[in-house]
Amino acid sequence: AQKITQTQPGMFVQEKEAVTLDCTYDTSDQSYGLFWYKQPSSGEMIFLIYQGSYDEQNATEGRYSLNFQKARKSANLVISASQLGDSAMYFCASSPRELSFGAGTTVTVRA
């Protein structure tokens, strides 16, 4: 399985500001995918964004963008214009085959 490292256990961000969540991965596969999921207190994992290893452009989905640096094996998530509803746990994950998840980062948005 791939190894995912998220070094920030928790972060505070002011409403309307941007926040960057760090993620590094370790894989020997040439073809793989990188994912970010959000888990609010309700427990459901919500898909945010996907980046394929061969994609040359960084992925974007609305206020979410993925800063993909292949040589550094880094896939950081940027949330722009933070909202109170963004307060949740965020997980980085990688494939192929089964998804391997990191330990997560708790984001708290302050009004």
Added chain:
Amino acid sequence: DAGVTQSPTHLIKTRGQQVTLRCSPKSGHDTVSWYQQALGQGPQFIFQYYEEEERQRGNFPDRFSGHQFPNYSSELNVNALLLGDSALYLCASSLGGTGMEKLFFGSGTQLSVL
């Protein structure tokens, strides 16, 4: 269009008992994966079912077993429960199960073992 549904939402068992958790995948999906998420940790892969067969398995003991039915729904069975089995169990569905596609998750079953 119903998403992934899991039942029950909460369950309390005692050590040594057996438990069955159920999952209905999102409409049109043929692959079901199960994850265990301990409190404060990321989900850990248990196994994946495709075409009624276990296709991949994570590092979990044989006490954890599963099944997929012809309608693609799935069950997770855990025998001889241990206190350490207390966790949120998440079911995820996808189409094709190549590992490169987005997974859709249910809200999970919170299992407490006393």
